[in-house]
Amino acid sequence: MKKIYLLLGIVILLSLKTSAQSNTEAPSKTEGTRGDTLRIKLTPGDSVAKKIQARQDSLNEDRRQLQNSLNTIQAAEVNAHERNTGTFLDILSNYLQIAAQNITSSNSNLQLKVNWFALNTTDSAKKYQNSYFKRVAWQRNGEFIIDGGMDQTNKINSFQLGINYNVLNRRDTAMRDYRFSYIRAHKEQGRILLDVVNFMGAKVGTDLTVKLNNIIQRLYNNGKLVLDIQDTIKKFIPDLFNGNSSDQEIANELQIQLNKDITNNPKNRHTLTVPMLAEIDSVSDFEGKEAIANSLNDYFGSYGKKQLEFPSFISKQRADSIVTNLNSKVKANKTLHDTLGVSTMFDANKKILANYEDLVQYISKQPLLTFGYLYTYGTGTVLSSHVGGITYLQGIGNFRSTKSGQLTGSLTDTLSSSDLAGKQKNFDRNIITLQAGYNQVLAVRQKVSVIEIKAALEEDYATSSYISTTEKSTFYIDAYLRARLPKTPWLKFDFKYDPKNGNVLGFLNFTYNLDKSN
Amino acid sequence: MNIADINITDISTLVSVILATSVAGERLVTLIKTFAPSLEGPPGEVPDGSINQKTRKIVLMVLSFICCTVTAYFVGLINYIPDPKVPATAFKLNFWLLGLLATGGSAFWTNLLGYISAIKDVHKQAAAETKRKTDIRQEALERDNKAKLKTATTTVGFDVTFSGGVGSILIQINGLPDLNFNNDGHQQVDLPQGNYLYAVSGSAANGPGGGAVLTISGAITDSPQHFGPGVIVPAVHPLLVTIA
Numbered sequence: 083m084k085k086i087y088l089l090l091g092i093v094i095l096l097s098l099k100t101s102a103q104s105n106t107e108a109p110s111k112t113e114g115t116r117g118d119t120l121r122i123k124l125t126p127g128d129s130v131a132k133k134i135q136a137r138q139d140s141l142n143e144d145r146r147q148l149q150n151s152l153n154t155i156q157a158a159e160v161n162a163h164e165r166n167t168g169t170f171l172d173i174l175s176n177y178l179q180i181a182a183q184n185i186t187s188s189n190s191n192l193q194l195k196v197n198w199f200a201l202n203t204t205d206s207a208k209k210y211q212n213s214y215f216k217r218v219a220w221q222r223n224g225e226f227i228i229d230g231g232m233d234q235t236n237k238i239n240s241f242q243l244g245i246n247y248n249v250l251n252r253r254d255t256a257m258r259d260y261r262f263s264y265i266r267a268h269k270e271q272g273r274i275l276l277d278v279v280n281f282m283g284a285k286v287g288t289d290l291t292v293k294l295n296n297i298i299q300r301l302y303n304n305g306k307l308v309l310d311i312q313d314t315i316k317k318f319i320p321d322l323f324n325g326n327s328s329d330q331e332i333a334n335e336l337q338i339q340l341n342k343d344i345t346n347n348p349k350n351r352h353t354l355t356v357p358m359l360a361e362i363d364s365v366s367d368f369e370g371k372e373a374i375a376n377s378l379n380d381y382f383g384s385y386g387k388k389q390l391e392f393p394s395f396i397s398k399q400r401a402d403s404i405v406t407n408l409n410s411k412v413k414a415n416k417t418l419h420d421t422l423g424v425s426t427m428f429d430a431n432k433k434i435l436a437n438y439e440d441l442v443q444y445i446s447k448q449p450l451l452t453f454g455y456l457y458t459y460g461t462g463t464v465l466s467s468h469v470g471g472i473t474y475l476q477g478i479g480n481f482r483s484t485k486s487g488q489l490t491g492s493l494t495d496t497l498s499s500s501d502l503a504g505k506q507k508n509f510d511r512n513i514i515t516l517q518a519g520y521n522q523v524l525a526v527r528q529k530v531s532v533i534e535i536k537a538a539l540e541e542d543y544a545t546s547s548y549i550s551t552t553e554k555s556t557f558y559i560d561a562y563l564r565a566r567l568p569k570t571p572w573l574k575f576d577f578k579y580d581p582k583n584g585n586v587l588g589f590l591n592f593t594y595n596l597d598k599s600n
Numbered sequence: 601m602n603i604a605d606i607n608i609t610d611i612s613t614l615v616s617v618i619l620a621t622s623v624a625g626e627r628l629v630t631l632i633k634t635f636a637p638s639l640e641g642p643p644g645e646v647p648d649g650s651i652n653q654k655t656r657k658i659v660l661m662v663l664s665f666i667c668c669t670v671t672a673y674f675v676g677l678i679n680y681i682p683d684p685k686v687p688a689t690a691f692k693l694n695f696w697l698l699g700l701l702a703t704g705g706s707a708f709w710t711n712l713l714g715y716i717s718a719i720k721d722v723h724k725q726a727a728a729e730t731k732r733k734t735d736i737r738q739e740a741l742e743r744d745n746k747a748k749l750k751t752a753t754t755t756v757g758f759d760v761t762f763s764g765g766v767g768s769i770l771i772q773i774n775g776l777p778d779l780n781f782n783n784d785g786h787q788q789v790d791l792p793q794g795n796y797l798y799a800v801s802g803s804a805a806n807g808p809g810g811g812a813v814l815t816i817s818g819a820i821t822d823s824p825q826h827f828g829p830g831v832i833v834p835a836v837h838p839l840l841v842t843i844a
Contacts, residue, residue, distance in 0.1 A: 177808070210763040210809030212784055219765075256765030256807030259782075264803065264831060265770070271834040272772040272799035279836045280774065280797050331820040332840065364840065367795045368820075371838040375797070379835040431833050438831050442806060597808055 165446065167531045168564045168572045169488060169521040171595045173452055173473050174248050175225050178596040185590045189464055191231035191240065198224035219257060223248040227456060231464060240464040244456030246473075253448040263437040270418050271430060274411045275378065282404045283371030286396055290366035293319055293395070295354065298340060298362060302351050305344055311337040321393040322369055324376065332365055374404060382431050440482055447477025447486065458498075466507060467498035484529060488521040490538070500547040511547040515540065519560065528568050536562040540578075556580060564593075571595075608723055612716045619709035621675060621702035625668030632663060639663070661703070669699025753790040754841050756818040760785060764829065765805025767812050772799040773839075791819070793843045800825065801834035 171179060179195040198221040208214055224247045231240030251257075297318050301308055308314065312323050312333035323329040339361045347355070354362075373393045381390040392401045409426045412418050424430045456469040471494030479487045493516050500511040519538025523531045540558040548554045559581060564574040571594035578587040633639045639656060672695040702709075760769050760781040771779040773796055779787045781802075796819075804812040810829030817823075820840040 206809075210811075212762040212765070212767075215764060215809070254765075254807075256805040256810060259766050259768070260803055261768050261782075264801075265768075268770055268801035268834050269772070269778070272770065272801055272836075275834055275836045276772060276774050276797050276799050283797075283838070326822050328820050328822050328838075328840075335820075335840075335842070364795060368838045368840050371795070371797060371836075372822075375836040375838060379833075379837075383833045383835060385833075435831050438803065 165443075165484075165530060167486070167488060167521065167523060168534050168566070168574070168593070168595075169490065169536055169562075170450070170475060172593070173450065173475055173490075174223070174246060175595060176597045179593060180596075181591055181593040183589070183591045185592060187589060188234050189231055189239065191229050191242070193227065193229040193242070195225050195227050197222060198226065201226070216257075219254070220251075222254065223251060229458075231460070233462060233464075239462045240458055240460040242456055242458045244454060244469075246452045246454035248450055248452045250449055250451040253446055253450055255442050255445050258441075258445050260438055260441050263441045264434045266417055267422055267430060267434050270415050271427065274408065274415065274418075274427070275375075278404060278407045278411065279371055279374050279378070282400065282407065283374050284367060285370070286373060286400060287363075287367035287370030289397075290319075290322070290370050290395065291363055294336075294362045294366055295359070298336065298358065299354055301340060302343060302354060302358075305348075305351065307341050307344060308337055311340065319395055322373075322395065324373075324393070326372065326376070328372070332368060335361055336365055378404075378408075382427060385431060385435065386428060443484075443486075444481040447481050447488075450475040460504065462504050463502070465498040465502075465504060466509070467496055468509065469494055469496045471495065484526045484531075485523045487523070490517075490519045490521060490536070492517045500549055502549065511549075512545045514543050514545060516543075517541075517560070521562075530568045532567060533565045534563075536560075538562075553582075557582065608716065608720050612713065612720060615709060615713045615716055617675070618698065618701045618704075619706060619713055621668055621671050621698055622704065622706040622709050624671040625664060625699070625702050626706055628667035628671065629660065629664050632667070665699060665703045668702035669696050672696070672698035672702060752843050753792050754818050754843060755788050755790050756816065756839070756841060757786060757788045759815040759817070760812060762804060762812045764807050764809030764811060767802065767804040767810070769800060769802040769812055769814060769827075769832065771814075772801075773797070788818075791841045793841055796839040796841065797836055798839055799834050799836050800832065802827075802832045804829050804832060806830050 166176065175195040175197050177197050177200045179193075181193045181195070182190070183193055184190045199218065202209060202218060202221060204214065204218075209218075224245065227242065227244035227246070229240075229242035229244075230238060231242070233239045294315070297315055301311070301314065310333075312329065315322055315333070315336075323333065339355075339358050343355045343358055344351075373396060377390060377392045380388045390405070392404075412427050412430060413425050418424055418430050422430060422433050424433050450473075452473045454469075454471050454473065456467075458464070458467045458469070460466045471492055473492040474490065476489045477486055478489055493514070496513045496515065497509045498511050498513075499506050499508055501508075517538050517540040519536050521534055521536040523534050525531075525533040538560040540560050542556045542558070544552075544554050557580070559579045561577040561579075562574060563577075564572045566572045571592055574591040574593060576587075576589040576591065578589075579585070580587075639660060675695065675698065758771055758779055758781075761784045767782075769781040771781075773779075773789065776789055779789070781787070798821075800814060802812070804810050804827050806829045812827045812832070813824050814827070815824040816839070818841075820842070822837050825837075
């Protein structure tokens with residue numbers, strides 16, 4: 083029954099968190115929805131100029147909505163926070179940790195660890211803006227602990243409050259500069275892309291000029307003011323305007339000049355005016371370059387998850403030429419080919435990402451040293467206590483390996499009552515505990531640790547008021563095995579073996595770590 | 601019609617017609633004189649002041665007027681102001697008036713035509729000079745406009761904001777120094793009218809809330825651009841600068 087309450091408590095907390103997230107995310111999802119139809123109600127008294135303005139306002143609103151939806155498409159490529167091991171998160175939570183501990187024991191408890199930064203009530207948008215975020219980054223090194231315990235009769239028998247703080251600020255991957263891993267290569271890639279898109283874009287632009295000239299000549303001959311030139315052009319060149327935020331402004335450049343020419347030249351419309359031809363040239367050049375750039379950006383930005391597809395108005399011959407041009411320039415580039423060891427732009431991006439991730443891994447293996455304090459108010463067999471401690475964690479092994487190893491060490495001092503019956507509430511018993519261990523990630527899934535095992539040696543030493551029925555000093559061999567699926571709670575088994583007396587203690591813990599991105 | 605509206609070419613045309621009428625009229629008088637010898641004869645044989653001589657002159661003058669008027673009649677009612685903007689009824693010479701003018705004699709009208717032609721030449725030269733000066737001014741104006749367009753620039757602003765930790769953004773524009781952003785900031789470049797390309801790359805913080813936003817003002821381009829956490833893969837975008 084007690085376990086059901088514990089699990090129920092976890093479920094309620096999780097649902098509260100989920101509810102809070104969905105409340106904050108809902109508006110952005112709504113913003114991202116593009117309006118399906120555009121309706122303009124025209125009355126007989128409206129002037130053409132008003133109609134054009136109404137259409138324009140409506141299109142601008144549509145564009146704004148489209149932009150919002152595009153903004154949400156950007157996907158996170160690297161989120162180092164999610165790659166922390168369970169052992170690390172037991173020492174310092176990223177955001178929030180809920181744990182049901184000692185579920186199978188006579189005294190079990192439900193613990194909540196909240197990162198100091200998570201308690202910062204500043205509006206989420208402002209909280210992560212660097213102007214504010216960097217000022218409060220120190221909060222990310224601290225966490226608060228609150229805990230409630232129950233006995234076998236489901237009676238609350240203990241209450242805990244505590245704090246942990248990381249004094250070595252060396253493994254916060256968000257606060258490190260990674261330019262070393264990409265800056266030189268990015269400069270070369272940028273130059274190559276600019277050269278190729280500029281050269282090939284001009285050719286595609288010339289092709290487009292002929293098509294646009296024909297379309298606009300027809301509109302000009304027709305002599306009616308144009309309300310939405312983008313729609314008209316799309317009928318002839320369907321994938322010319324493909325949802326970029328600049329589309330409407332570019333179309334406006336053509337539309338304004340065309341309507342001006344139609345108004346100014348009521349009779350002589352045999353040939354397009356010089357300013358109109360210049361406008362078409364400029365727009366064709368822009369769209370030609372944008373078409374190539376968008377295709378390449380989508381392909382490289384998704385690391386090949388999206389196919390490299392060019393719009394239909396770019397011939398296959400030109401498309402092939404673009405790719406050939408890019409790769410031949412990469413091959414001829416010393417930094418990319420000789421230093422980075424790649425021959426294509428695609429491989430260059432993959433290699434740079436790998437180098438970046440290596441650096442992130444390296445930083446996430448840096449040492450962590452926390453100081454902590456935990457006060458327990460206990461009743462019955464749970465002794466009230468003051469616990470102070472230092473915990474150290476250091477990643478070891480090849481930093482490129484995702485199945486990493488970690489050395490851990492801790493020194494704690496527990497001051498509690500010597501009366502195991504819990505009748506006396508004095509704090510006369512002091513135990514110093516020293517533990518040294520090694521944690522190994524056994525399996526990873528989606529680059530996230532899912533199975534870990536930890537072995538440790540522990541020595542407990544009572545410095546005062548030791549109990550006559552127990553040893554003054556006790557040596558334990560500890561083992562911890564934890565497993566989960568990505569983004570699911572950890573199930574953790576703790577074993578404590580006393581080799582001298584042959585005693586084995588076992589605990590079952592259930593831990594769920596929530597991150598801001600969960 | 602105002603006389604000031606008649607240009608020198610119109611006057612020249614009018615004088616030419618009068619001269620032609622006059623010559624034709626004189627030929628007709630000469631023809632009649634062959635049939636009336638009394639009207640002929642060397643003027644020197646008859647004293648100038650004699651009655652016969654005066655009568656002969658008056659008769660010849662009347663005869664000349666009649667001949668010129670008859671000739672003018674055949675020319676008809678002519679609108680001598682060929683400017684289409686002027687109404688057809690605005691300036692017409694009746695045949696009798698044309699005949700009267702033609703009576704003045706071809707010698708007079710020949711001299712007058714020569715005089716008008718000289719004026720026309722002077723006008724032509726003045727007009728050519730004026731045109732030459734106008735052309736020079738126009739060329740200078742066009743050169744000036746082109747130069748102004750070349751030197752006229754628009755300030756294009758690049759604003760970058762980072763979130764969730766440390767990030768960096770590199771912006772490359774062909775022919776210009778690179779723009780580097782390692783913190784939130786604003787940088788700007790002055791660009792002449794035209795199409796440009798720029799490349800964006802870098803990284804945004806890799807923790808929760810990590811990201812970057814690039815906003816570009818003063819030109820037509822894809823803006824704002826949002827980047828998620830991690831590496832920002834180099835991407836190219838066009839940028840259109842127009843001069844307002």
